[in-house]
């Protein structure tokens with residue numbers, strides 16, 4: 288009986304780990320994010336950013352988690368992104384959308400990182 292209980296905890300622990308690993312907490316755009324994006328890309332409205340978020344998760348969340356943009360410096364992104372676009376084999380239109388999402392959320396000094404809404408993979 289006691290062994291069974293322990294086994295339950297083990298199973299629940301493993302399930303929790305898998306869930307935490309697979310559900311990518313990428314934030315949805317808030318009005319300040321949209322405003323920031325549109326300062327540089329007029330077309331980047333909230334729908335655009337929300338779609339870019341899904342593209343990012345789908346194209347970049349397969350081999351590793353789709354890293355929240357603020358986890359790396361802008362310098363690291365500039366270095367890594369072109370290599371990763373090759374890894375992901377995306378076309379340049381999709382890559383450009385993903386890049387806009389990353390740039391919009393990378394700098395959290397003016398806008399807090401927003402509420403991370405879990406996005407189920409695929």
Ligand code: HEC
Nearest residue numbers: 346347348349350351354359364367368371372374375385
């Ligand atoms: C085919 C597998 C694969 C895909 C798809 C992929 N990556 Fe990667 N990524 C890797 C591997 C392997 C590394 C670690 C080695 C390296 O840095 O080159 C990595 C590293 C990174 C890093 C650096 C992490 C660190 O700790 O320094 C970033 C940032 C990154 N990827 C972003 C992306 C983005 C953005 C995309 C989508 C465009 C993407 N990745 C798609 C395999 C992949």
